Amino acid sequence: xxxxxxxxxxxxEAEGILNLIDRIGREFADAVDxxxxxxxxxxxxxxxxxxxxxxxxxxxxxxxxxxxxxLHPVEAxxxxxxxxxxxxxxxxxxxxxxxxxxxxxxxVVKGLGAKLIAMTGDPASTLAGYADVVLNVGVVREAxxxxxAPTASTTAALAMGDxxxxxxxxxxxxxxxxxxxxxxxxxxxxxxxxxxxQVMITGGRVPVVxxxxxxxxxxxxxxxxxxxxxxxxxxxxxxxxxFTDGDLRxxxxxxxxxxxxxxxxxMTRSPITITEDRLAAEALEIMQTHEVTVLPIVxxxxxxxxxxxxxxxxxxxxxxxxxxxxxxx
Amino acid sequence: MINLPRRGLIVDLVTPLDQAGxxxxxxxxxxxxxxxxxxxxxAAGSVRMGEGLDLxxxxxxxxxxxxxxxxxxxxxxxxxxxxxSREETIExxxxxxDLLDPARPEANVFYLLTPLIYHGNRxxxxxxxELGRRSRRPFLLSNNPDLIGFFRAKLRHxxxxxxxxxxMAANExxxxxxxxxxxxxxxxYQQALTSRQNFRFYDGGEDNFMERxxxxxxxxxxxxxxxxxxxxxxxxxxxxxxxxRLSPDHLSHIWESGRMVRLLSDVYRPNPPAYIKTxxxxxxxxxxxxxxxxxxxxxxxxxxxxxADLQTLGLI
Numbered sequence: 001x002x003x004x005x006x007x008x009x010x011x012x013e014a015e016g017i018l019n020l021i022d023r024i025g026r027e028f029a030d031a032v033d034x035x036x037x038x039x040x041x042x043x044x045x046x047x048x049x050x051x052x053x054x055x056x057x058x059x060x061x062x063x064x065x066x067x068x069x070x071l072h073p074v075e076a077x078x079x080x081x082x083x084x085x086x087x088x089x090x091x092x093x094x095x096x097x098x099x100x101x102x103x104x105x106x107x108v109v110k111g112l113g114a115k116l117i118a119m120t121g122d123p124a125s126t127l128a129g130y131a132d133v134v135l136n137v138g139v140v141r142e143a144x145x146x147x148x149a150p151t152a153s154t155t156a157a158l159a160m161g162d163x164x165x166x167x168x169x170x171x172x173x174x175x176x177x178x179x180x181x182x183x184x185x186x187x188x189x190x191x192x193x194x195x196x197x198q199v200m201i202t203g204g205r206v207p208v209v210x211x212x213x214x215x216x217x218x219x220x221x222x223x224x225x226x227x228x229x230x231x232x233x234x235x236x237x238x239x240x241x242x243f244t245d246g247d248l249r250x251x252x253x254x255x256x257x258x259x260x261x262x263x264x265x266x267m268t269r270s271p272i273t274i275t276e277d278r279l280a281a282e283a284l285e286i287m288q289t290h291e292v293t294v295l296p297i298v299x300x301x302x303x304x305x306x307x308x309x310x311x312x313x314x315x316x317x318x319x320x321x322x323x324x325x326x327x328x329x
Numbered sequence: 330m331i332n333l334p335r336r337g338l339i340v341d342l343v344t345p346l347d348q349a350g351x352x353x354x355x356x357x358x359x360x361x362x363x364x365x366x367x368x369x370x371x372a373a374g375s376v377r378m379g380e381g382l383d384l385x386x387x388x389x390x391x392x393x394x395x396x397x398x399x400x401x402x403x404x405x406x407x408x409x410x411x412x413x414s415r416e417e418t419i420e421x422x423x424x425x426x427d428l429l430d431p432a433r434p435e436a437n438v439f440y441l442l443t444p445l446i447y448h449g450n451r452x453x454x455x456x457x458x459e460l461g462r463r464s465r466r467p468f469l470l471s472n473n474p475d476l477i478g479f480f481r482a483k484l485r486h487x488x489x490x491x492x493x494x495x496x497m498a499a500n501e502x503x504x505x506x507x508x509x510x511x512x513x514x515x516x517x518y519q520q521a522l523t524s525r526q527n528f529r530f531y532d533g534g535e536d537n538f539m540e541r542x543x544x545x546x547x548x549x550x551x552x553x554x555x556x557x558x559x560x561x562x563x564x565x566x567x568x569x570x571x572x573x574r575l576s577p578d579h580l581s582h583i584w585e586s587g588r589m590v591r592l593l594s595d596v597y598r599p600n601p602p603a604y605i606k607t608x609x610x611x612x613x614x615x616x617x618x619x620x621x622x623x624x625x626x627x628x629x630x631x632x633x634x635x636x637a638d639l640q641t642l643g644l645i
Contacts, residue, residue, distance in 0.1 A: 143541055
């Protein structure tokens with residue numbers, strides 16, 4: 001009996017979600033466009049179980065690059081409506097579309113100029129009537145006796161929220177680096193949530209040479225440093241350039257002999273840098289964007305403070321670029 | 330644009346009759362007044378509860394006239410037009426059309442039809458189209474295998490077939506379904522109807538609604554007796570109590586209401602129209618418990634039992 005009942009519950013909930021598939025159309029695309037184009041935040045509101053679903057959608061949107069927060073309708077009535085700005089998008093969740101607390105605040109939200117998306121089970125409801133876009137998440141049947149708790153309807157709303165978040169990921173070209181930047185809770189995130197100054201290599205461990213250093217000597221220093229690069233500094237430790245494995249390969253192609261060459265002649269000038277107060281996640285983002293494996297760390301006058309390697313951020317063997325270029329290659 | 334019936338609790342009204350078998354208008358009006366604050370609509374002269382097939386055509390039309398005059402503005406009215414034959418159904422439909430203001434098709438009268446009473450699955454979509462040509466009003470279909478079994482025991486298919494439902498879904502004039510039967514069939518119907526954005530799927534079976542409520546609502550016999558308790562359960566199931574639900578008192582109230590209506594349904598389950606009329610008579614709401622011909626009235630022992638149960642439930 002219990003097994004049969006549990007299976008029925010799952011079937012009802014599954015059917016509720018499956019039935020949403022045919023409803024994905026113009027309205028859904030409009031909702032995504034509205035959120036994507038918004039200059040403000042996505043504010044999600046709902047009460048009871050709809051509120052709990054709303055909070056989960058907030059978490060999902062925030063994790064995937066769409067700034068969002070939850071607004072409790074009762075708190076909104078008592079002043080929190082001040083958090084809503086004209087360029088925000090408000091997503092209101094109510095299965096019946098007749099939730100009194102919501103229908104009190106939505107005219108005010110509209111009056112402020114914010115756009116309203118209604119996620120409701122009744123497209124003919126009062127809430128839907130106020131909305132710029134209506135997402136119909138109606139289910140035919142709930143799975144809980146006496147309606148003591150909404151079941152299939154909240155599952156459907158949750159799934160529709162996920163559909164919104166995931167399509168926004170594609171729309172925003174949200175990538176793994178963005179995800180890591182927004183997830184400082186995991187092991188990796190923990191490593192990336194610190195400042196660059198806390199993880200950079202400093203002092204004698206940084207392979208550094210002067211501008212006049214011969215290329216042969218520079219290669220020895222680079223080899224000792226085992227970072228695939230060395231930094232070239234001038235007076236007062238001012239960063240002049242970087243010499244990498246890639247520069248060395250190019251040098252081999254271009255010059256028949258190293259004799260007489262200085263590192264200044266073959267280095268990359270004005271390398272990409274970062275300051276020590278920035279987050280390690282940002283360093284990672286820069287490395288990924290420019291497809292480099294090391295970054296010099298400088299102060300606001302470009303004086304060298306240290307150096308950071310991709311492995312310091314991610315650990316060895318855990319990361320590779322999709323592109324074909326190596327460091328400064 | 331086709332009008333939609335309201336979501337929520339619809340009372341499947343009994344038909345109060347006098348000793349001569351005529352409609353007791355004042356008793357009907359009293360019943361309507363008693364429940365109108367709790368329900369969003371009325372089913373009238375239904376085959377299931379209103380003894381529609383046992384009533385004369387004139388009585389059925391009189392019920393419709395009383396409801397249109399008496400029911401609150403905006404209330405949904407399901408008027409059953411099912412006859413014992415195709416011809417009888419068409420005649421009742423045409424007479425109802427004459428009675429209703431043809432200039433106001435948007436008024437909330439929907440024709441309720443239990444087609445398997447007189448028609449097989451084959452050709453049903455065409456039959457509905459035929460009815461649709463005679464009226465611009467929307468239709469609500471009723472699927473009730475037990476009822477079909479009662480009237481047409483030898484009929485092989487006592488449910489409308491899913492394929493037929495799918496074909497009929499293309500007809501925008503059909504706006505909903507009153508469903509009784511197995512969950513599997515309900516889910517199959519649901520799949521067949523996915524193409525329809527606005528389609529009402531009411532439960533006809535109270536037991537099913539209490540276990541796995543349809544989100545359009547319930548067409549309830551028991552609401553004749555306990556409209557408030559049923560209204561609370563239906564509102565809860567339709568998630569209309571988003572905020573009240575947070576209160577533990579609300580949940581215990583719904584739980585108690587559920588217990589009460591389950592006990593109450595045990596009282597009238599043997600023969601709902603006759604037993605509910607008896608109960609309403611014992612509650613002093615209708616002067617007699619006369620049923621249309623062919624319905625077995627409870628005997629003296631059964632009446633005493635009903636009275637005792639109603640006392641236990643605090644209804645008398």
